[in-house]
Amino acid sequence: MRVHFHGAAGEVTGSLHEVEAAGRRVLLDCGMIQGSPEAERRNSDPFPFEASRLDALVVSHAHIDHIGRIPLLVKRGFTGPIFAQEATAALMPIMLLDAASIAENDAERANRRRHKGQALVQPLYAREDVEAAMQQVRPLPYDQRSNVLPGIDIVFRDAGHILGSSIVELFADDRKLVFSGDLGPKGTPILRDLTPIDRADLVLMESTYGDRLHRDRAATIAELGEILDHAWREGGNVLIPAFAVGRSQELLYWFAYYWDEWNLSRWQVFLDSPMASKVVKVYDHHHDLFDEEARRVWAARPSPFKLPNLRFAATPQESMAINDIARGAIVIAGSGMANAGRILHHLRHRLSNPHTHVVFVGYQAEGTLGRRLVDGARWVRIHGQDVRVNAQRHTIGGLSAHTDQHGLIEWYGHFTGHPPLVLVHGEDKAREALAGEIGERYGVDTMLATPDMVLDV
Structure with missing residues (x-):
């Protein structure tokens, strides 16, 4: 061999x-x-x-x-x-x-x-x-x-x-x-x-x-809840670059798990990825691959994929309409490293706002926009336009x-x-x-x- x-x-x-x-x-x-x-x-x-x-x-x-x-x-x-x-x-x-x-x-x-x-x-x-x-x-x-x-x-x-x-x-x-x-x-x-x-x-x-070493998962999840609460009190919005397979579904899982504790019903939650929406359907067809805790959550809580305030942005027009929301939106969009996809449009629109919170929940490779933002860049170029970065940035490594x-x-x-x-x-x-x-x-x-x-x- x-x-x-x-x-x-x-x-x-x-x-x-x-x-x-x-x-x-x-x-x-x-x-x-x-x-x-x-x-x-x-x-x-x-x-x-x-x-x-x-x-x-x-x-x-x-x-x-x-x-x-x-x-x-x-x-x-x-x-x-x-x-x-x-x-x-x-x-x-x-x-x-x-x-x-x-x-x-x-x-x-x-x-x-x-x-x-x-x-x-x-x-x-x-x-x-x-x-x-x-x-x-x-x-x-x-x-x-x-x-x-x-x-x-x-x-x-x-x-x-x-x-x-x-x-x-x-x-x-x-x-x-x-x-x-x-x-x-x-x-x-x-x-x-x-x-x-x-x-x-x-x-x-x-x-x-x-x-x-990753941070303890329980502490990581607690931090995510604190970020959401802080963003709500500031009157801001939350952008989460996330891969369509894996991370997007995990985030929705935690939103369902802590639905009451995090007062999630006050938010508008958007999964802004036609691909992630299709992936959700694949997950729903493979419950046999879930662990026991996930099966209990699906049975006892709001379904992570059917939260009452969850919206799937299927069309470009629905995606662009999210940018008209002044406060109270959580936007999960691809790509996870912010190097392509709809997250770029949201970042271009909202990075200059100091009440925007950008939450990074996965690995950011060298050379990607995500890595530059994590490393503290004050200016970034998106779709040929220079954008000032005033948004608050958070890296949550424990969700890897x-x-x-x-x-x-x-x-x-x-x-x-x-x-x-x-x-x-x-x-x-x-x-x-x-x-x-x-x-x-x-x-x-x-x-x-x-x-x-x-x-x-």
Whole structure:
């Protein structure tokens, strides 16, 4: 078995790992690179392999940094099956059609501004490319060993990160590779805890928060309630950049859980994302993947997805109308890193207002607008317009869908004999800190993946 590291090798996004085994080539994830405009331009670069020579693609979960280039892969010649957990398979077309729409809109906007003689900007892929790629998807359940190619089996285990998120066990050539995908923290609302694995010949593990510990979740939720109360007393509005899968649903869960304590009925709550609205329907069809606490909340409280003051902004006109609300609006909108989507319009409209509260509830990658705001930028540029930042900013790390350093160390500690470990999906500072902690605790010489690195198992 041989592993080629192509993406998310020294950065968080752009998951792309190639496995040669049993005379076949299997790709683990095909994610979009996210961050600065310079980083995102790399998405259109040629793949570091011939797409038509791949035999299969295995997907860990439906976040766009793990699936975002799948239509491009198919467009460039990949014809094999795409294996994904059942809920992931249901989420993929929603996520990818939205990505195609964003790409088409960005291209249209760029072409309106291009100078005479400049070439037309082409979107990375179009909606018809997404529809073509989805024909190749093969859903699989959790915990079932499946033969996906001659000599190659896989098993999906629950990763506790988002609905359908999976740890991938790949068996071939009498060897076993375990790819963590993204791992969720224990006690994440709605989802079951991540699955411990006890055996592997090689482990590829994410390291997004490899250098830090999350704040206690109870304290984090209390802080969120305090922010909402403060914003209400100031007569302001709250903007929450949030990914359509995972974070948006968790926020609605907490709004239902603390409906009375936080006096949520006084607010107007907007889920301003057609994609998130569709994702909610997928969640509602997969209650079998919920944990016991979530099932109790659904039975005893206002349904998180049917709060009496919750509004789904389906059209651009409904989204724009939110900006006419002077006070008392909570707006959850994508994208989670504020680098695309409807949140940009709300930020452009409201950042100059000191009574606006912007709440960041997830990781903000280098080069994104979200990172610049978290780092204290006083001016930002949105849609070609310079915007003064007077809004109050809050970072709530305890709501992360990724486990922290302790969680990563604990998950790796379940492996018997402490097999070889490669850290992926993390910036170098995080990976180096995690490698040091694991080396000190388990005596493992941990490797940090780099682009074009090749490893024989």
